[in-house]
Amino acid sequence: MEIQLDTLTTPFSLRHTLSCGQVFRWEKRGDWWWGVVQGEAVKVRQARGKLRFQASSERVDANFIAEYFRLGDDLPRILSRINKDEHIGEAIRAFRGLRIVRQDPWECLISYMCATHANIPAVRNMIFNLSRRFGRKITLDGHALYTFPKPTDLAGANLRGLRRCKLGFRAERILQTSKMIADEMFDLEALRGADYEDAKSRLMSLPGVGQKVADCVLLFSLDVLEAFPVDIWMKRIILKLYLGHFEQSFVEKISGKGSIARKDYEKISSFGRGYFGEYAGYAQEYLFHYGRSQLKGEV
């Protein structure tokens, strides 16, 4: 099946969207990107203005794909809203068509808990290990893929099994959080449409979920496009491109290496939301990808 895209009204770049670091489960093999979405194996490619896809089930139709890639977002309008200066302007020029993916909240939550103090290749490995060990095997065109485990699958696991997935110190946190979700002590879907601060603090009541993970879950899975996650890369980008928006003493304070203190996180994140506005999350993602591609080697 395929979706016809108009470059002007519906700009979309599959490559930028899947390689910018927001999703961990896609892999490029030849001309196609292979992934697993909502328990279905999917392969996608983009060529000559068309988005073509095949999947393990009929329920993966054009609407399913459009929902996942947020093709309904008015990207030209969003980009014009966040295009506040030359730096973000350059990021937009470089990666126009990058869209926030609408991930499953549960999978997104565990994925970004895995991303705690880990680099992207390591996170990909953890998620692949979890899926192979606790997920379900599905095939598409003879290729084997594994669905992401359900909350009950991980809640029923033991620490040793999780540690074999290379989760390290994250294993205990992920087990506890999985139990809370599986036992319906915590309802992720209930956060959809909730007030930003409220939804964030409720997420942070989960073990292993701090400000950063909460912001990522809100942005990447619960449609809170104002969320502005701050990781070590965003700190670098702020120091390089936006230091003029902060006091000298603050710039010096966060210039040292290491993770970001709780209050410093809040200062940077609220700057992002205030400066870029209601679509700050999109600005964050363009800057994140741009920063990683430009600043690599400078670090």
Next chain:
DNA sequence: ACATCCCCTTAGCC
């Protein structure tokens, strides 16, 4: 209440 320090597993990276 607030800030700072330190530890947490593992593997990718230089």
Next chain:
DNA sequence: AGGCTAAGGGGAT
């Protein structure tokens, strides 16, 4: 090649 770091969180001081 081995030390440092990684889409951070939590607990102690």
